[in-house]
Amino acid sequence: MLYYLIKRLISTIPVLIGISLLLFFMLRMLPGDPAQVLAGQMATPEEIENIRHQLGLDRPIYEQYVVYMSHLVRFDLGRSARTQNPVTVEIWARLPNTILLAVVAITLACLFGIPAGIISAVRPYSWIDYLVTLFALFGISMPVFWLGLMLVVVFAVILKWLPAGGTGSWQHVILPSFTLAAFVVAFIARMTRSTMLETLSQDFTTTARSKGLTEKVVVVKHALKNALIPIITVVGLQFGSLLAGAVLTETVFAWPGLGRLLYDSISARDYPMIQGVILIFGLLYIFVNLVVDFIYAFVDPRIRYD
Amino acid sequence: MTEIKEDNVCQSGERVTENRFGRIWAKLKRNKVALVGGVLILVYVLSALFAPVLFPGSPSAPNLMKSLESPTLKDPLGTDELGRSILGRIIYGSRISLIIALGVVFVGIIFGIPLGLISGYYGGKIDFGIQRITDTMLAFPGFLLALALVSVLGVGIKNTVISIGISMVPLYIRLVRGCVLSVREEDYVEAARAVGTRDVIILSRHILPNVMVPITVQTSLSMGTAILFAAGLGFLGIGVQPPTPEWGAMLGSARSYLFHAPHVATFPGVAIFLAVLSFNLLGDGLRDALDPRFKI
Numbered sequence: 001m002l003y004y005l006i007k008r009l010i011s012t013i014p015v016l017i018g019i020s021l022l023l024f025f026m027l028r029m030l031p032g033d034p035a036q037v038l039a040g041q042m043a044t045p046e047e048i049e050n051i052r053h054q055l056g057l058d059r060p061i062y063e064q065y066v067v068y069m070s071h072l073v074r075f076d077l078g079r080s081a082r083t084q085n086p087v088t089v090e091i092w093a094r095l096p097n098t099i100l101l102a103v104v105a106i107t108l109a110c111l112f113g114i115p116a117g118i119i120s121a122v123r124p125y126s127w128i129d130y131l132v133t134l135f136a137l138f139g140i141s142m143p144v145f146w147l148g149l150m151l152v153v154v155f156a157v158i159l160k161w162l163p164a165g166g167t168g169s170w171q172h173v174i175l176p177s178f179t180l181a182a183f184v185v186a187f188i189a190r191m192t193r194s195t196m197l198e199t200l201s202q203d204f205t206t207t208a209r210s211k212g213l214t215e216k217v218v219v220v221k222h223a224l225k226n227a228l229i230p231i232i233t234v235v236g237l238q239f240g241s242l243l244a245g246a247v248l249t250e251t252v253f254a255w256p257g258l259g260r261l262l263y264d265s266i267s268a269r270d271y272p273m274i275q276g277v278i279l280i281f282g283l284l285y286i287f288v289n290l291v292v293d294f295i296y297a298f299v300d301p302r303i304r305y306d
Numbered sequence: 307m308t309e310i311k312e313d314n315v316c317q318s319g320e321r322v323t324e325n326r327f328g329r330i331w332a333k334l335k336r337n338k339v340a341l342v343g344g345v346l347i348l349v350y351v352l353s354a355l356f357a358p359v360l361f362p363g364s365p366s367a368p369n370l371m372k373s374l375e376s377p378t379l380k381d382p383l384g385t386d387e388l389g390r391s392i393l394g395r396i397i398y399g400s401r402i403s404l405i406i407a408l409g410v411v412f413v414g415i416i417f418g419i420p421l422g423l424i425s426g427y428y429g430g431k432i433d434f435g436i437q438r439i440t441d442t443m444l445a446f447p448g449f450l451l452a453l454a455l456v457s458v459l460g461v462g463i464k465n466t467v468i469s470i471g472i473s474m475v476p477l478y479i480r481l482v483r484g485c486v487l488s489v490r491e492e493d494y495v496e497a498a499r500a501v502g503t504r505d506v507i508i509l510s511r512h513i514l515p516n517v518m519v520p521i522t523v524q525t526s527l528s529m530g531t532a533i534l535f536a537a538g539l540g541f542l543g544i545g546v547q548p549p550t551p552e553w554g555a556m557l558g559s560a561r562s563y564l565f566h567a568p569h570v571a572t573f574p575g576v577a578i579f580l581a582v583l584s585f586n587l588l589g590d591g592l593r594d595a596l597d598p599r600f601k602i
Contacts, residue, residue, distance in 0.1 A: 018442025146575030240447035
């Protein structure tokens with residue numbers, strides 16, 4: 001088990017190197033002087049020269065990458081061209097807000113998506129199955145930012161029940177997290193339905209039924225337990241959609257998270273911050289999928305890691 | 307993003323024949339949901355083609371006297387902040403969205419298919435290299451990758467297509483590679499190799515036809531995703547720029563008038579939703595027609 005965990009951790013190294021290369025070349029693909037780009041439009045020649053020296057931009061490209069990596073492993077991501085604050089400080093300040101939104105959204109998605117998928121699979125081709133399937137299709141086709149706008153129109157403008165945006169109380173969390181959850185609910189419901197349909201037609205469920213077990217026990221203890229692995233995988237993978245959706249959702253609801261920070265940084269062409277946020281998003285995504293892989297080991301004793 | 311599972315749809319060993327396409331078409335015709343998707347797509351295509359007939363005049367010409375009017379008989383979907391017909395802009399917007407979607411899948415296919423074929427067929431170091439690049443690209447959610455690329459390349463239709471297109475490439479590579487691996491060792495490929503057929507011919511005549519069906523499904527789903535991503539970039543103000551009538555950008559500017567004129571934000575969203583839905587319906591239908599066991 002420990003061997004597997006270590007092996008799985010090591011397997012992320014090529015991807016991490018890939019991400020660092022991607023971000024490294026992203027800046028160098030830009031037209032013009034990277035030092036000028038990093039310093040921002042308002043920088044003085046001294047500041048630009050300072051950054052050039054700090055990042056080793058006057059040295060060969062492989063040396064530049066070494067310098068860049070030495071900064072990266074120390075989590076020194078430079079200063080924001082917009083606010084002049086260290087990038088890491090701003091990211092740490094915003095990270096909890098995005099995590100909060102993502103966790104509430106994924107919880108909502110599981111609470112609605114998994115039961116919907118189970119009901120759908122238990123009664124295939126019934127009206128409730130068609131309803132769930134239809135809603136799931138709607139969910140994955142819905143532009144998340146439009147859903148957010150429409151929820152604002154209904155619950156903030158017309159009904160005046162909830163705030164249209166901002167932060168400060170639990171009411172502020174409701175609309176953005178529901179908006180963010182919609183797509184993931186749909187995906188989880190579809191995946192739960194298809195895997196449950198598969199496990200419900202397996203021999204072991206027939207055996208369970210023929211033993212005289214109640215349908216509830218068959219569905220929950222036998223079928224659902226075996227369908228959990230693909231469902232957990234989808235939840236992990238959908239975390240990525242949540243991060244992408246966070247940029248749009250946080251923009252709609254003026255939610256002070258990483259997504260909003262990325263949007264503001266792109267608008268202001270604040271490249272150190274863009275690099276930083278994208279790096280954190282990549283790391284978060286890798287981390288969540290790592291955790292998902294570890295959960296497998298606990299959920300499914302059949303999995304042997306050699 | 308919707309991604310298809312290659313091993314379920316790659317028909318290992320079975321050559322694609324006209325007969326097989328006939329069977330798929332027959333199944334597809336029976337699938338009412340897919341038909342609805344197909345008809346909706348046709349409506350979008352026709353409105354894109356005949357936009358000047360359906361809506362004479364410029365969709366971008368402002369008329370401030372009619373600013374933010376509610377739906378009327380003359381302007382069935384109302385007007386925006388500059389007094390422009392929302393219906394007219396949605397009709398012209400279908401051109402932009404379809405062009406972007408086609409461009410995106412073109413970029414995805416033109417890079418993804420050859421790289422996937424090479425990666426799967428040759429294996430070894432080439433495969434390892436291509437797969438590590440694919441892993442890295444898939445380490446970012448597609449929309450974030452497109453966002454990162456567009457922040458470097460800049461705004462506009464061309465850069466929107468390139469950015470989203472590149473984010474689609476790894477999906478095609480994975481799909482094609484998976485299919486190639488499943489047919490690479492088939493007898494007819496072995497036979498072709500034994501008689502000295504060149505690799506290019508084996509790849510294009512013997513392997514590629516087996517990959518075409520899953521690619522068709524993925525392309526339908528990717529068109530929907532591309533429309534969604536492009537609208538997202540437009541909404542954030544870093545995709546297609548005003549005054550070009552792009553659905554996402556229309557929603558972006560409608561945000562400021564949400565309290566006074568919610569209709570401005572309603573209809574472009576419906577247009578995006580139905581367009582994405584129709585491609586997803588068709589994609590799902592195609593997949594069901596190919597393999598009824600695989601239905602998510």
